[in-house]
Amino acid sequence: SAIQHALIQWYHQHQRVLPWRQPSVRRSAESMTHGQDSNTMAYAVWISEVMCQQTQISVVTDYFERWIAKWPTVQALAAAQLSDVHQAWAGLGYYSRATRLHEAAQYIVNQLDGSFPTVARLIFCWPPGVGPYTASAVASIVFAKRVGVVDGNVNRVLSRLGGIAVPLTQDAAKKWMWRQADTLADHAAPGQINQAMMELGALICTPKSPQCHACPLAEHC
DNA sequence: ATCCGGCCGG
DNA sequence: CCGGCCGGAT
Structure with a gap:
């Protein structure tokens, strides 16, 4: 669709440079087999997503880089001491999430043979905390x-x-959002679409005084 | 002082 | 379907 195209175009030009989007995340992986490549990326993206859930990106970048330097793979994290994990998490808050990260790493290594699930939203096959x-x-x-x-x-x-025309209940609104998001992501590059939507919300479609003049979706909005 | 946020437990 | 988790930003 036109919206998908506009999102992809805009994201390509305006995405921020972030450590988990850097070749360095992939570089070590690209010399490996395809499966390990994806899995290394999955680990980095997983860690960055959990960190970004609770903390601003500007703060997360340092934490993320230290974390990856300390535990470059899910196997390394699984083998870490929980006390060290908490130490690396200090300042981020929600310590239970650091505990779950550690537990999840052990679950992935021990129960899933070190491979991240490739399916979405089937939360029973993802570790707790995801x-x-x-x-x-x-x-x-x-x-x-x-x-x-x-x-x-x-x-x-x-x-x-x-x-949103009709006032929706929280539950209905939530379902509507996920449905819309799924429709948008039905595209050859779903990850680009999704990241474009989030980046747009962070940079342009901000809570107050959104920069509609710079928005790639302005004509559809 | 108040709000914000994915996930979980109740 | 609500409230708690924790720190940061406002």
Whole structure:
């Protein structure tokens, strides 16, 4: 669709440079087999997504780089001491998530043979601590699964884009958002679409004084 | 002082 | 379907 095309174009030009989008995340992986390549990316994306859930990106970047330097693979994280994991997490808050990250790494290594699930939203096959958002993010960004993601940014972009007419209950609104996101992500590059929506919400379609003049979707909104 | 956020437990 | 988790930003 025109919206998908506009998103892809805009994202290609305006995405921020972030460590988990860098070749360095892939570089070590690209010399490996295809399976390990994806899996290394999945690990990095997973960690970055969980960190970004609770903390601003500007703060996350340092934490992320230290984390990856310390534990470059899911196997390394699984083998870490929980106390060290908490130490690396210090300042981020929600310590239970660091605990779950550690538990999840052990689950992936021990129960899933070190391979991340490639499916989205089947949360029973993802480790505890990974919900619909994170599962869909990894599945779409790393494994090119055609599923949408809905976070605070996407919520806002979709609300404005769709101009919700009927007052919906929370539950109905939520379902509507995920449905819209899934439709948008039905594209050859679902991860680009999803990241474009989130980036748009972060940079242009901001909560107050959105920069509609710079928005690639302005004519559809 | 208040709000914000994915996920989980109740 | 609501409230708690924790720190940061406003």
